[in-house]
């Protein structure tokens with residue numbers, strides 16, 4: 536029988552992989568209301584605490600008054616308005632690239648960039664832990680698609696030897712489920728040695744990383760020559776929505792010609808670009824947000840190590856606690872929730888089988904006291920889990 540959806544859903548449930556959407560009944564922030572319950576949350580990507588910032592809200596409000604609400608058309612028809620253009624110029628300045636092109640979402644930016652740059656006869660090489668949008672983009676492009684071992688330059692170099700046509704090497708800047716960062720200097724060298732281009736999606740690096748929030752590329756001091764295609768998203772540390780691709784004049788003009796997810800969609804609301812211009816200003820100038828966040832990351836890692844939790848190799852706001860079994864990760868997440876804390880369990884297929892985890896994310900909006908509350912609850916939940924499994 537075709538379309539036996541009930542059976543597929545039942546199997547998903549049996550595998551502890553069934554996904555449900557928590558209902559957020561408050562603005563984004565450390566203290567939220569979810570499904571009627573007040574919770575202290577450690578799961579959003581609003582790393583600098585800008586998603587609910589009064590100045591960003593006011594910029595949006597003023598933008599709507601001046602520019603209306605809807606984009607009204609695609610960028611190529613009559614939807615490319617002055618705030619979009621000003622935001623592109625500000626993003627080019629942030630990244631130190633000649634141009635930046637605004638997309639409606641990060642998913643679309645990645646689909647657009649990869650499919651515009653490579654196709655049949657070409658090669659796309661991706662880190663095997665890349666974000667789903669990058670993997671989907673590689674498959675959709677029609678280029679020869681190959682994944683190299685996580686952050687492993689030798690594995691990449693082997694694949695570069697066999698690459699044909701235009702070759703694009705694609706990596707997350709900060710890996711979204713692990714929190715570690717790509718070894719960009721080495722990846723850039725390997726790519727350049729073979730005449731390949733390196734594309735970096737730094738969705739989680741812009742904001743927290745780099746002296747001015749310029750992300751992993753600024754962190755390593757890399758140039759456009761090292762990273763010709765640089766993607767950032769605006770829904771994380773920028774606290775708004777959308778994404779951009781930054782690079783050369785020729786790159787951006789090519790995307791305008793050939794990136795179908797850019798061409799065939801309505802531009803984002805211009806007032807949203809006004810809000811992002813404000814958040815970009817705060818992201819660059821309010822260094823205390825990055826510094827406070829770094830302090831919380833240190834506090835969390837020290838505390839978690841004392842408890843004996845298995846952390847990952849991460850100095851970013853993404854601090855996963857490895858659990859392994861998907862059911863156990865769900866169970867821990869539920870226990871935390873009963874204590875008024877929200878930490879998401881991340882399960883396959885988002886992460887490899889057997890590597891389910893609690894994904895803790897810290898933001899500049901959290902306080903030290905809140906991080907301590909999390910550590911106390913984790914200590915308690917893991918101690919109870921250990922006790923239960925020794926009795927089992």
Ligand SMILES: *Cc1c(COP(=O)(O)O)cnc(C)c1O
Nearest residue numbers: 640641642666668711738768770
């Ligand atoms: C969130 C994310 C995206 C998608 O960006 P959206 O704007 O949310 O569509 C792309 N890449 C990475 C690495 C991400 O974490």
